[in-house]
Amino acid sequence: MRSKGDATAEVEFVTVHGKRRAFVRTGSGPALLLLHGLACDRTTWDRVIPLLARKYTVIAPDLLGHGLSDKPRADYTLGGYANGMRDLLTVLGIDKVTVVGHSFGGGVAMQFAYQFPERTQRVMLVASGGLGSEVTPLIKLVQAPGWEAAMRVLTIPGLRHLETTTLRALASYGGGPLRKYTRDLDEAATIVESWRDRRTRFAVRHLVRAVIDWRGQIVTMSDRAYLTEAMPMAVVWGRDDQVIPVRHSSNVAALVPDASVTVLPDSGHFPHRDHPEEFVRLLDRFVATTAPSVYSRARFRRMLSHGTARGPRLVTAADTA
Structure with a gap:
């Protein structure tokens, strides 16, 4: 079922497990899954979707509880959202994706890559949660x-x-x-x-x-960062972010040494909206210069067996005071 949306493509609907999910699907080429942040919806990507659709198949859903998707009494954990994205992609016949997650959507992107490495080619985090504890009060x-x-x-x-x-x-x-x-x-x-x-x-x-609790973000990727060894990762942040501190981008260097990190000046918590052309250029370069991750169960098992539950210490506000 489709209805005309306010983006550059039509909004489609599919029912999975009895819950209706809204999404935009446009373009052709390698698949990109764009995940919005807390209390936002797919329209946060409106400025970049038309540009990306020239080279990619773009899937931009409204996460459950957001936008035009259903808002039931349901599982609103990161794992639940990752499962939902796996099921949506399966229904759409898309096997592998580069996942791009903004803010809370970045946490979902990391969870998706962790739960479904066989379906994740790359991960781009945009002003993402899960990289430190601080968050706006x-x-x-x-x-x-x-x-x-x-x-x-x-x-x-x-x-x-x-x-x-x-x-x-x-x-x-x-x-x-x-x-x-x-x-x-x-x-x-x-x-x-x-x-x-x-x-x-x-x-x-x-x-x-x-x-999140009163001390800040609860969920962190630090204890599982070693699993990104075979997963290309890029991070984009706005220098003036007032929601999640830009210093969290510095944690990526410790957690994932091979990740690329870009901090955009004159940008806040929505760098993809502040600088859409530059954001698309960064994403396109990331895809063009990295080989998609190839899942190996033996390698994944080996990393789990020899990994550590203690990641590098994250940068906190006290460290920069």
């Missing part, structure tokens, strides 16, 4: 006891309109020292709009509880 508040009641009030029509209009006005603020704090507020306005849906708020709250 605003996300931590989602699990606060009064968050749901507060959101019911803050998303009533008149007040919501005032909030989103203000956020978008601030986002259009020009240059100057405040720009790094206001750059991503248009995305914040879109998130506030989505929270008018009670089911979306339910899904986001359960998702946050699965990966």
